[in-house]
Amino acid sequence: xxxxxxxxxxxxxxxxxxxxxxxxxxTADLYDEEIFYTDLHLGRLFDGLKERGLMDETIVILTADHxxxxxxxxxxxxxxxxxxxxxNLIHVPLIAWVPGFEGRRxxxxxxxIDIVPTLLDLTGTVxxxxxxxxxxxxxxxxxxxxxxPPVISQKFQPKRxxxxxxxxWPHKVIWNIPLNTWELYDLSEDPKELANLxxxxxxxxxxxxxxxxxxxxxxxxxxxxxLSF
Numbered sequence: 001x002x003x004x005x006x007x008x009x010x011x012x013x014x015x016x017x018x019x020x021x022x023x024x025x026x027t028a029d030l031y032d033e034e035i036f037y038t039d040l041h042l043g044r045l046f047d048g049l050k051e052r053g054l055m056d057e058t059i060v061i062l063t064a065d066h067x068x069x070x071x072x073x074x075x076x077x078x079x080x081x082x083x084x085x086x087x088n089l090i091h092v093p094l095i096a097w098v099p100g101f102e103g104r105r106x107x108x109x110x111x112x113i114d115i116v117p118t119l120l121d122l123t124g125t126v127x128x129x130x131x132x133x134x135x136x137x138x139x140x141x142x143x144x145x146x147x148x149p150p151v152i153s154q155k156f157q158p159k160r161x162x163x164x165x166x167x168x169w170p171h172k173v174i175w176n177i178p179l180n181t182w183e184l185y186d187l188s189e190d191p192k193e194l195a196n197l198x199x200x201x202x203x204x205x206x207x208x209x210x211x212x213x214x215x216x217x218x219x220x221x222x223x224x225x226x227l228s229f
Contacts, residue, residue: 005045010034012068012080027079028070059122060097063112067092076193082155085165085174086193090153098122098140106139109167111151132220152216166213173209182210 009015014030016022017037023029042062049055066082067089069075076086083089094112113133120127121135138146151167162177170188175181184198184206198206 007038007041009038031068031070056099059119061115062093062095063115064092066090085153085155085163087191090165096140101140104142108148108169109151110136110139110148150212150216164213164217166209168209168212171209173213175213
């Protein structure tokens, strides 16, 4: 069987739930209550799988579509989501429960677009469709000799604010397409993206990152931009 279970909480506008404790009255507190509520119901799903003897033979992928801005001053001048491509909005959980494999943490950024090829690989499903992502099975197996392709995020609506971000660890570039302006961050040293290094680093590094992102946009990006919403 294949089941996709979509939990709409936590999401703005935030709601209180009888089952969740009260953490306080601020936006971040309401968000935490929504997380608690979602976690509670995820637990019900997993308990149901265990009770039916299915947990040891079922692959579970837990992820999200975006993060949230909870403090305007700390989160790049915005609350909620959809306004930019900083990590507080695009760095989301990706947790895989795969029976037969040991638990481990992958430090290198991967992409949610990798989920479909990973599931197809894990289940031995033969397919002919072209896929943009890569299978994460080698990372699940614990191989350390791999480099993930650059991770791309796009923001196209409204078009006058179109942006593309690329992470090629540890560097991240953000390209404001209409203005043709660039930002560069070292996520290993600056995970909150507070220090824009554009113009302060080796020109060759910046040129290589720009060429990689522009090449992606000219090929894959032209196809996927038609699907953006």
